[in-house]
Amino acid sequence: xxxxxxxxxxxxxxxxxxxxxxxxxxxxxxxxxxxxxxxxxxxxxxxxxxxxxxxxxxxxxxxxxxxxxxxxxxxxxxxxxxxxxxxxxxxxxxxxxxxxxxxxxxxxxxxxxxxxxxxxxxxxxxxxxxxxxxxxxxxxxxxxxxxxxxxxxxxxxxxxxxxxxxxxxxxxxxxxxxxxxxxxxxxxxxxxxxxxxxxxxxxxxxxxxxxxxxxxxxxxxxxxxxxxxxxxxxx
Numbered sequence: 567x568x569x570x571x572x573x574x575x576x577x578x579x580x581x582x583x584x585x586x587x588x589x590x591x592x593x594x595x596x597x598x599x600x601x602x603x604x605x606x607x608x609x610x611x612x613x614x615x616x617x618x619x620x621x622x623x624x625x626x627x628x629x630x631x632x633x634x635x636x637x638x639x640x641x642x643x644x645x646x647x648x649x650x651x652x653x654x655x656x657x658x659x660x661x662x663x664x665x666x667x668x669x670x671x672x673x674x675x676x677x678x679x680x681x682x683x684x685x686x687x688x689x690x691x692x693x694x695x696x697x698x699x700x701x702x703x704x705x706x707x708x709x710x711x712x713x714x715x716x717x718x719x720x721x722x723x724x725x726x727x728x729x730x731x732x733x734x735x736x737x738x739x740x741x742x743x744x745x746x747x748x749x750x751x752x753x754x755x756x757x758x759x760x761x762x763x764x765x766x767x768x769x770x771x772x773x774x775x776x777x778x779x780x781x782x783x784x785x786x787x788x789x790x791x792x793x794x795x796x797x798x799x800x801x
Contacts, residue, residue: 618739619749622799628741629800631734640727642698643711643719646672647728647746648800650685654721654743660710662703667696670788686788688795757794759787 571579587593602608620628625648632640646657656674664673670692671684687695702712709718719727724743732741 617745617748619745619752620737620739620741624735624737624739625749625799627735628731628737631731638698638701639711639713640731642695643724643727644731645691645694645800646687646710647743648750649687649691649795649798651747651750652685653747654724657743658709658711658719658721658724661708662699662710665695665699665710667692667699670792686791688798689792690795690801753798754791754794757790757797759790759794 584594584597589597629641629644629648632644643657646652646660650672652660652672652674659675660672664675665671666673666684670687670689672687673682673684675682699710702710705716707716711719711724713719721743728741728743732739
């Protein structure tokens, strides 16, 4: 097989050929557009692959490592990551007032795309979360995740906590906050919750689906979410 001419060498050849035409940007754009058509060259889409998810056993081992430290803020942090699929920056910005225990919802203000949305958490988590919030309010906290000195967790701090517990659990896979977002979305997909309901839960806003979102309330999804979460390995 004949070896290809290096891209820079080919560019020099084409430049010498095109220089007499005194090309501008639009001219070159059209030339290469027609060239791609003649050569039947199409853009190849890079295959998107999910990261290596945790097995049920690994997920339980991860939580067990956190549970043994008896840090209530860490346990709440992990469960919110796992149950809701919120992004790291969104989690760090959550305030106590954002939690609606009655509806089992958390308001995510100005999440990705500068849009407010709500995420769900299971009914079984309501009591534990309610007790935690009551304690945090008594301590004078404002944010959902704060240190003993009432300083909100940074995204870097959240990443480090997750990494430390993964190491303590003996998990060799790379474990980071966003992995749990993939974890819950994959689980709910397997449970039969499909788009656009899954997009509503996860906050994946597709411009083409905005018309559907206007007519779809979160309450329409909550029952399916609740039933699915009864089968989630982490309780």
